[in-house]
Amino acid sequence: MPHLDQDRTLDVITIGRSSVDLYGQQLGTRLEDTASFAKSVGGCPANIAIGTARLGLKSALITRVGDEQMGRFIREQSAREGVNVEGIRTDKDRLTALVLLAIESEGVSPMIFVRTDCADMALDEGDVDEAFVRSSHAVLVSGTHFSRPNTEAAQRKAIRIAKESGGKVIFDIDYRPNLWGLAGHAEGFERYVKSDRVSAIMKSVLPDCDLIVGTEEEIMIASGADDVLSSLKAIRAVSPATIVLKRGAMGCIVYDGPISDDLEDGVVGDGFAIEVYNVLGAGDAFMSGFLRGWLKGEDHKTSATWANACGAFAVSRLLCSPEYPSWEELTFFLKNGSKHRALRKDEAINHIHWATNRKQGDIPLLMALACDHRMQLVDVADELKVPHEKISEFKRLTVKAAARVADGRPGYGMLIDERFGRDAFFDAATQNFSWLGRPVELPGSKPLRFEFSQDIGSQLVEWPLDHCIKCLCFYHPDDPAALKKEQQEKLRTLFEAARRVGRELLIEIIAGKNGPLKDDTVSTALQELYDLGIKPDWWKLEPQALAGAWRNIEAVIAKNDAYCRGIVLLGLEAPTEDLVKAFEATKVAPSVKGFAVGRTIFVDAARAWMSGKMDDEAAIAQMAGRFRELTDAWLRTRGL
């Protein structure tokens, strides 16, 4: 029964394997000698579901994952990427598949598939829901899942439903000989082993397809012929589908209609000249780009260009799905190109990549209880002659206070430090805050120094991915030139490290303690940092008495970084009434998303509690009360 187009809520459902990819982080080494791995979602259909979602298509994935942490990672990460995960079934008995890979040299990437009796290979017909398939404009089946009777039945069922309801069928040949038992465990990277059995099965799929995509080797295995041209002709003899031949660095050729004797007699899409980093995953990025065009009715030339550009991005970066471009990134690249052959070194593109694929989407509201104070609490403890362990205990109470106000709602967060806040961090991790920030500055330092070690990148690697780096810098545009230069370099180093390790960055600028706060003081400071290419996700700024100052800050951010998440206001121990007035003054500045205030909320409780005059509950209640007063005031200011 055909299906009405308006009832189709999905553009494409991809079916087949899903894995956790563990790719070696040391370039030019054997898998035997790899020391650390980066983790991401992988497997051809999973990659394509993510790749197409990033390009603005509504995609879904049908696969199975294990009932364990890696399975949950695939499900959660796919959902974060915007993929519909209704079709991901949890298999109670089997483990999620893993893939281990190293980059030994250009184009040589040994890999191990850890897939013995893995969850996705247990996919069966029961996992393919008829209504779900009918809700999509297209289904994409993939080669590996024709290798077992149960997975083959599942894919054939999806093909049948799609065809009956007038949906399109896409075939990514995606040939991994090792997954058909044709190469050993150490030969995961092997791309071609001739096999009549494989060819017979694949060939039987071709007549049902509307789009067939493969490399030269894949086109050969799908047809059973021994050269590319004969293979294309053999495929055409059984299928009217559009055929896309991927040709690595040379790009691709798209064929509709009869195949002539000239291989190039199709729509030729040239590859982009880029430096190769890791070739794996290029095909899935390519397919994502092609589908964005093909499913939306673009001509083949356009689809091929988008596909080749997406492939180029994948090849020039390390991982698979995390490296695929967003739609904004792709269009920026096609419009502006890049002066870097190694695309991963292009800062403008990297910024768009980072900002348009951030783990957490838009954060329209951020009200944080800041308790990352170190010096100030040490002073209180010393004055009261209590041991510094009390500071750590006190910080745990601030988490309780913030959680009491947040009550599980979005828009609340905390700033906590490593030195005294380790336990508080563990507590905070269970509270479902929207945001957790963590300082890196050595308290009071000017010129700026990092706490613990100046090797900031190595420190950040140990942080949870969702901890936002917070760095306070006492910076005034009128500071002496040498001081400015030193602080700027430090902030630039931090920015590079933050991007490298994929953690968000908040830069806090306090200018008012070092000179007059005129209406262009802070905006000038921000512009000077933007001039150095420093684009933090957040700014934390002091209250501005002059409305013009906020307007100037807004203008500088708008001019330099359309992707900035926004600004939070800092408190500087001001009385609540002053802060409420400062909130009001930000009405002209929509970039201000909230505040991160500390001492106004906790300093009295800290003194009373450390001196034994207040018990835990009273301290929590007082801090929660003050935090609530501020959150209420902020929400009122913003009409929320």
Ligand SMILES: Nc1ncnc2c1ncn2[C@@H]1O[C@H](COP(=O)(O)OP(=O)(O)OP(=O)(O)O)[C@@H](O)[C@H]1O
């Ligand atoms: N060296 C390269 N330079 C530029 N683009 C490339 C390069 N290699 C691959 N690409 C792009 O990626 C596309 C797919 O690459 P390839 O032919 O290697 O696919 P594949 O073997 O299916 O990839 P995978 O490793 O994901 O299985 C190419 O058609 C091209 O657009």
Ligand SMILES: O=C(O)C[C@@H](O)[C@H](O)C(=O)CO
């Ligand atoms: O499954 C593979 O082939 C390897 C994966 O690591 C990778 O994500 C992939 O699917 C590339 O096509």
